[in-house]
Amino acid sequence: MFTIGDFARHGRVSARMLRHYDAIGLLRPERTDPFTGYRYYAAVQLARLNRIIALKDLGFTLDQVGRILEEKVSTEELRTMLVVRQAELEAAMAAAAATLGQVEARLRSLESEGRMTTDDVTVKSLPAVRVAELTAIAESYAPEDIGPVIGPLYQELFRRVESSGIAPSGPGIAYYEDAPEGDGSLVVHAGVTVSAAPRVGLDFAIVDLPAVERAATIVHRGAMQSVMPTAQKLARWIDAGGHRSAGYAREVSLECPPDLDQWVTELQEPLR
Numbered sequence: 001m002f003t004i005g006d007f008a009r010h011g012r013v014s015a016r017m018l019r020h021y022d023a024i025g026l027l028r029p030e031r032t033d034p035f036t037g038y039r040y041y042a043a044v045q046l047a048r049l050n051r052i053i054a055l056k057d058l059g060f061t062l063d064q065v066g067r068i069l070e071e072k073v074s075t076e077e078l079r080t081m082l083v084v085r086q087a088e089l090e091a092a093m094a095a096a097a098a099t100l101g102q103v104e105a106r107l108r109s110l111e112s113e114g115r116m117t118t119d120d121v122t123v124k125s126l127p128a129v130r131v132a133e134l135t136a137i138a139e140s141y142a143p144e145d146i147g148p149v150i151g152p153l154y155q156e157l158f159r160r161v162e163s164s165g166i167a168p169s170g171p172g173i174a175y176y177e178d179a180p181e182g183d184g185s186l187v188v189h190a191g192v193t194v195s196a197a198p199r200v201g202l203d204f205a206i207v208d209l210p211a212v213e214r215a216a217t218i219v220h221r222g223a224m225q226s227v228m229p230t231a232q233k234l235a236r237w238i239d240a241g242g243h244r245s246a247g248y249a250r251e252v253s254l255e256c257p258p259d260l261d262q263w264v265t266e267l268q269e270p271l272r
Contacts, residue, residue: 001030026065029041054081057119079126098144101225124215130193131189132168136149138188154190155191169193171193171252174250175191191193215271221264221265224263224265247269
């Protein structure tokens with residue numbers, strides 16, 4: 001038998017919490033001394049304590065935890081519930097990390113206002129290029145809407161291209177156009193340079209992107225979710241020079257190592 005202090009230590013909880021669980025009938029001591037009122041717990045009660053804590057972590061109230069325990073939830077059922085909750089938390093953490101990256105990018109844009117040079121912008125012509133591509137719709141041009149669409153799109157594109165026996169002959173090229181609905185959504189084109197001719201039976205498109213006579217280009221280093229300061233530097237250069245944009249910038253992947261922060265991408269915005 002363990003005193004309440006020893007049991008709390010072994011269960012990694014507070015004695016105050018154990019007293020509360022006793023008060024509401026969720027976890028009674030194995031024995032309570034009738035003269036001193038001291039509580040004593042058995043080692044086998046750690047299993048019930050573990051279930052209580054696990055169910056609390058799943059988001060259940062203590063009242064709900066009590067009802068669930070009375071229904072004799074099996075270890076396997078509880079494990080399944082925890083696995084689902086783990087996946088939900090991991091997804092929430094990934095979403096929070098993406099949001100944090102976007103906030104940091106906005107902060108960098110704000111901090112660089114008034115002192116951002118445009119020396120890195122180059123005007124050049126872009127040759128016509130052939131790409132294999134898949135398309136999907138994104139709700140807007142914001143990084144938080146583009147990222148969840150274009151990432152899976154590229155994974156599927158590379159899988160299909162490899163299965164077809166066609167080898168990429170150059171970098172990935174992503175480009176965008178307004179969706180026909182006119183509601184602010186975009187058609188996202190995830191493409192990779194190929195030299196193969198279009199043929200029947202492919203489960204992706206092969207298209208020729210036309211040459212661009214003049215494009216303002218700039219190199220972005222880092223994950224695309226942090227592209228905002230670079231994209232806005234390009235926008236300031238276009239405006240300061242009296243130029244006019246002719247559409248969304250293409251994104252040409254120059255280097256794509258596993259570490260997203262080491263990516264190198266060239267933004268190519270066509271000019272009128």
